[in-house]
Amino acid sequence: MASKSTISFLRSLQQKKFRNQEGLFIVEGPKMVSEVLKSSFVVKHIYAVDEWNPESNIKVPLEIISNSEMEKVSGLQTPNKVIAVVEMPDLTGPVPNLEAGIHLLLDQIQDPGNLGTILRIADWFGVQSVICSPDTADVFNPKVIQSTMGSLFNLKIHYSSLVDVLVKNIDYSKWPVYATLLEGESVYNCNLESSCFVVLGNESKGINPILNSFITKGLHIPRPKNGRSKAESLNVAVAAGIVCSEYARKNNP
Amino acid sequence: MASKSTISFLRSLQQKKFRNQEGLFIVEGPKMVSEVLKSSFVVKHIYAVDEWNPESNIKVPLEIISNSEMEKVSGLQTPNKVIAVVEMPDLTGPVPNLEAGIHLLLDQIQDPGNLGTILRIADWFGVQSVICSPDTADVFNPKVIQSTMGSLFNLKIHYSSLVDVLVKNIDYSKWPVYATLLEGESVYNCNLESSCFVVLGNESKGINPILNSFITKGLHIPRPKNGRSKAESLNVAVAAGIVCSEYARKNNP
Numbered sequence: 176m177a178s179k180s181t182i183s184f185l186r187s188l189q190q191k192k193f194r195n196q197e198g199l200f201i202v203e204g205p206k207m208v209s210e211v212l213k214s215s216f217v218v219k220h221i222y223a224v225d226e227w228n229p230e231s232n233i234k235v236p237l238e239i240i241s242n243s244e245m246e247k248v249s250g251l252q253t254p255n256k257v258i259a260v261v262e263m264p265d266l267t268g269p270v271p272n273l274e275a276g277i278h279l280l281l282d283q284i285q286d287p288g289n290l291g292t293i294l295r296i297a298d299w300f301g302v303q304s305v306i307c308s309p310d311t312a313d314v315f316n317p318k319v320i321q322s323t324m325g326s327l328f329n330l331k332i333h334y335s336s337l338v339d340v341l342v343k344n345i346d347y348s349k350w351p352v353y354a355t356l357l358e359g360e361s362v363y364n365c366n367l368e369s370s371c372f373v374v375l376g377n378e379s380k381g382i383n384p385i386l387n388s389f390i391t392k393g394l395h396i397p398r399p400k401n402g403r404s405k406a407e408s409l410n411v412a413v414a415a416g417i418v419c420s421e422y423a424r425k426n427n428p
Numbered sequence: 429m430a431s432k433s434t435i436s437f438l439r440s441l442q443q444k445k446f447r448n449q450e451g452l453f454i455v456e457g458p459k460m461v462s463e464v465l466k467s468s469f470v471v472k473h474i475y476a477v478d479e480w481n482p483e484s485n486i487k488v489p490l491e492i493i494s495n496s497e498m499e500k501v502s503g504l505q506t507p508n509k510v511i512a513v514v515e516m517p518d519l520t521g522p523v524p525n526l527e528a529g530i531h532l533l534l535d536q537i538q539d540p541g542n543l544g545t546i547l548r549i550a551d552w553f554g555v556q557s558v559i560c561s562p563d564t565a566d567v568f569n570p571k572v573i574q575s576t577m578g579s580l581f582n583l584k585i586h587y588s589s590l591v592d593v594l595v596k597n598i599d600y601s602k603w604p605v606y607a608t609l610l611e612g613e614s615v616y617n618c619n620l621e622s623s624c625f626v627v628l629g630n631e632s633k634g635i636n637p638i639l640n641s642f643i644t645k646g647l648h649i650p651r652p653k654n655g656r657s658k659a660e661s662l663n664v665a666v667a668a669g670i671v672c673s674e675y676a677r678k679n680n681p
Contacts, residue, residue: 288541296666298659301652322663329658363677396673399554399680405582406551409669410575413549416666417673420649424616427652 177222177240177248185222185248185258191313200263200315204255210325216261222248223257235259250317263315266307267334273348275370276303277422280337280352282386283310283377284411290314291322292412293375298326300419301427306333306340308383337374341389344372351391354382355414357407359393362421369426375415394418430475430493430501438475438501438511444566453516453568457508463578469514475501476510488512503570516568519560523586523593526601528623529556530675533590533605535639536563536630537664543567544575545665546628551579553672554680559586559593561636590627594642597625604644607635608667610660612646615674622679628668647671 177185187193188201199219202211209230212218221237223229224245246254279302284290290312297305311334312319320327344350353367354374374390376382382390396417398404409417430438440446441454452472455464462483465471474490476482477498499507532555537543543565550558564587565572573580597603606620607627627643629635635643649670651657662670 292663292666295659295663299649299651299657299662301654301656324659324661326659396552397676397680398552399676401554401680403554404552406548406577406579408577409552410545410548410665412663413545413666413669416662416669420670420673423650423652427650427654 177238177244181222181238182244182247185260188260189250189317191316194263194313194315198263199260200320201250201317202259202261202320203249203251203257203317204321205257207320207325208257208259211259211261211328214328216264216328218259218261220260221257222260227256229257251321266314266332267309270306270333270335270340270343274303276301277367277370277419277426278303278372279305279415279419280340280372280374281305281307281311282337282374282383283308283380284375285312285378287312287316287318288322289378289410289412290316291319291324291327293415294319294323294330294332295326296412296416296419298323298329300423302330302419304331304333306335306337308337309334337383337386338389341372341386345389352389353392353394353418354386354390355411355418356382356393356395359395361397362394362418363397365392365394365421367418367422367425371422373415373418373422375411378411430491430497434475434491435497435500438513441513442503442570444569447516447566447568451516452513453573454503454570455512455514455573456502456504456510456570457574458510460573460578461510461512464512464514464581467581469517469581471512471514473513474510475513480509482510504574519567519585520562520587523559523588523596527556529554530620530623530672530679531556531625532558532668532672533593533625533627534558534560534564535590535627535636536561536633537628538565538631540565540569540571541575542631542663542665543569544572544577544580546668547572547576547583547585548579549665549669549672551576551582553676555583555672557584557586559588559590561590562587590636590639591642594625594639598642605642606645606647606671607639607643608664608671609635609646609648612648614650615647615671616650618645618647618674620671620675620678624675626668626671626675628664631664
């Protein structure tokens, strides 16, 4: 049985303020908890209903709680069988020297679903790192974690001024900086270099003009010219998927 | 001022049962309402707060409501300035003869955000039609409409047994039927034909086995072989975006 204070503690971790205060975040559901247990993240505590069957022996303090208690602590519409409390690594330190490969720069991505989906794409395509502007949504938001399907635990993620990263790139690596734009070179024709940055902009405002001078090439996903298409833009996560896919087809023969 | 019965009527249209009963659905926000007014959909009534500025003269009954009334009727977390009540076309009739081009077959897509994003992709890439299995989410769900960003009003959408559509295809057009699978031919190497179907499966269960015998070719979006990638799958809307993009690069030179 969970005490009242445990329940209110777990509920508080739905909020960024308390996650930062405690240095902890939560992971829900058998699949996701199994992923985090296999990862390098430090799981502090597990709360589960009686029916939960862990994949292997777990060495983490485990407390069995009732279904109604799980309902109270869960952030999901359909509460799950298990919830893990996990140490939150500090992602705001200085960005280390970046390894060769593709790096995504997220400029104020706001929607948790989009952010989680982008992280899942980054993992699928083996992206080297994801660097989030400080005003991008919190990757430890439970909705983000849910949409990553576990990919969060397999990625190098940093929160940093994107300008700082790009200034350092000018001094050292000089990798090209691509950005998804509504105008630019067709992504199909562009020879995406094997080490590069791809900037993805905010859902409604696009890319912050402060980054413009750093962009080597704008990439455009063309619409058919038959006039049938009337959509004004693609969802940012879909655009990220298409650009990563183009990178993969050109760089992973 | 909106009467109590108007408020409860508008709220009821958040639910599929009442939408079907009334043959009406709602569209929220200046951008979306502007799109539906320009479309062939029949707008029956508009409710707006005083500050709403329509793009052009509107010929639809308009009622000014207060901000607090808008808050009560809105399905959005941040209520918008305007809400339109629109006639719901019947999408369940017999599927007409399909025109040459690419057609998406949605097999039990459940998440409203995914469904809306797929419709936005379909519009962007000029997809000829989107055919939804009867157990796919409702395209008139307000969350779906919101994620389409207006693309709903520019697409041919049908709800039908996918088997019926594919049986008819065998008898007549004989277009290839592609399906996004975790194994199959790399989508980068496949010569996607200009007239074809692409089957997209349920978020957790994948494609219904009843459709297997109709599938001409499974398409696979490859991960890099360096072992860095650990994601088990891509989000279905992202997969749809990548396949449509590959179709576009091969068929819209």
